Amino acid sequence: MLWNSRHPGLSCAFCRRNDDCPEKYGKKETYDCGITLHYYCLIMSSGLYQRGKENEGIYGFLPVDIKKELHRATKITCNVCRKRGASIGCTVAKCRKSFHFPCGVAKQCIFQFTGQFASYCWEHKPVQKVAPAAKWANSSHACAVCLESIDTLPSYDVLKSPCCKNTWLHRQCVQYQALSAGMFFFRCTICSNKDEFQQEMLRMGIHVPEKDASWELEENAYQELLQRYQRCDVRKCLCKNGREYAETEGKWDIVLCKYCGSSGTHLACSTLVRCLQDWECPECRAIVHKSGMLFWKYLSSNRKRTGHHESVHSSPKCPRLSSETQKETRNRQMFATRPIADILEDLRSQINLKIITTFNVDKNNIWDGYLKKIRYKDLNPASTICVKFLDHDRQREVDDLENPCNEFFSLLLHNLQNSTLFEGSATSKNLNLDSRALRWGRYFEAGRVFAMSIVHGGRSPGFLSTTLFNCLAYGPEMAEPTIEDVKHFDLLQKIGKIKGSSTLEELKMYVKEYADYLSIAGCLRPVWSLGDKEMLVKDMLTFHVINRVRSPFERFREGLKFLGVLENIQKYPEAFVELFCHRPKKLTSEIFEKLFSIKYSQDKKNRNNQESRIIRFWKEYLGEIEGGKAAASFEEILTFATGDNAVPSISFHPNPTIEFMHADGKIQYRFPTAQMRQNCLKLPMSKTYKAFKESMDFAICNTHIPDRD
Structure with missing residues (x-):
């Protein structure tokens, strides 16, 4: 966008004022x-x-x-x-x-x-609900920004903080603070609450610009960060030239603490070899080794040292369990348990039925249609999603032929599952590194689609690997990738050769052969025994599966924060693992019978026998599908009736039903139809099972159904 220099004398085309404020x-x-x-x-x-x-x-x-x-x-x-x-x-x-x-x-x-x-307008503007003014009458208050005295009576010019009980602010002071701090640093000056405070101030008409803070935009704002710390802080420095002497190479090269970066040591002063530069300062080592992050690693190594004596002193709460099983049991005790249906119902209660966001999309270009919508308008994730599909000529299809919301999210997830954002098998995918997608914010949008699909009653993702889910639920530091997470042939070959080394000389040969890759991955180190290969392989897996895609992972995790989904994943990981790591259960005739409720006609005298006959045909038809004797499949029938080829994680809304199409005068209905918005399947009143089966197979198999996994 281009503009000329300011012209103070010209008036605004809208308000006709020349004020420059x-x-x-x-x-x-x-x-x-x-x-x-x-x-x-x-x-x-x-x-x-x-x-x-x-x-x-x-x-x-x-x-x-x-x-x-x-x-x-x-x-x-x-x-x-x-x-x-x-x-x-x-x-x-x-x-x-x-x-x-x-x-x-x-x-x-x-x-x-x-x-x-x-x-x-001045008559319908939102107001703040606070306690009666008498409650504040006997106490004097000051504005939390300018510290000047303030009337404790809510009005247009006086606002009350939503997060602090006795905090009052001048509107003008809050507006100046918001313009200076920007969206990322605008928060309550008393308790530093950001989300609740920003939401209330936005509701009351405070403009919070999406920009960096003013103090970050000053010239040379980060000048001090450009100076790398160069000092040896060990208790006894061996360098004759002093603690601040440093060389770019050799034993007097200074290595910084890998955790804080604010303490250093000469390589010689800490007996470090040149290619092993991971060093922990004493302060960080004391903190890290006491934290839960490394507790289990310490416990595991301690068990190996104690050997068989461990069984004598094992905890009575975990009798006769292996060390790994005890670890998993204790980890589970750290997290709350709750049925997934209850969690999803609570998440779904956030949806505002009064606010509607409409997507006009083409099934053949579903991802671009979604991105086009959110690119030009801020998307309210809690609004009710309304979807209208367009055909190839950009004409709207008949509404009764689509259940748009379920199919919309199913198509989006199918698109993501087969995109360059993920790699791996169809049922166990990890994040892939796509620099263009990262630059365009595609990982963030993928996370947001996951969150919205689960909350809005769509299809559960079901294709993430256990490693990726553990990164989301427990943090990347706690995840332990396996060889099954790697799909790159070259890397599998490298890992196979290193892991298959039978002698120390052979291991050193492979380390030297793959030195370039190991150096890039941060895994290059001297090997002193054949047992070092296990740790080397583990580091290679961690780099490829986790560290290599850390930036995409952070953006994907940010998208999952929408509607509180990530927070609930981290709070109830065992409940969500079924939604993210396992595909929906295979449909059977028994599941289908329980899934659909039957709406019999009210005129029982004339129609009850006919409808009972059709239900017998229906059950027999489901049995033949399960036995592979029918042309249609359970997934195709479910898509035909509801627009989704799997039972969504939060069940259907409304519940699927079966109705009957009786003859209307001379009109005889031969084929089944569906009203997807109501999740309703209407069965024809066929006189024989053969006619019923032929009509069902023909209608369902010849209906356009998107190709899904």
């Missing part, structure tokens, strides 16, 4: 399309939508759209100044008030700079 109205700029605008006047206009990319037009708003909005505003009179050009309207549907942005500020309207960018 960034704190109140946003930055005023004259752009290369000849339009002068206040930033807040632009983004808060009710009829303006961001149809371009961030670098297109003016902050993604196309000039042609801005001119249309200006033309629309010329017909609307401001309810404050009585002049035309009021482009902002109250969000409340029944309210007809319109106003300019500066007029709204003067009238104490509320503008929410988040979500749908809602605006509220």
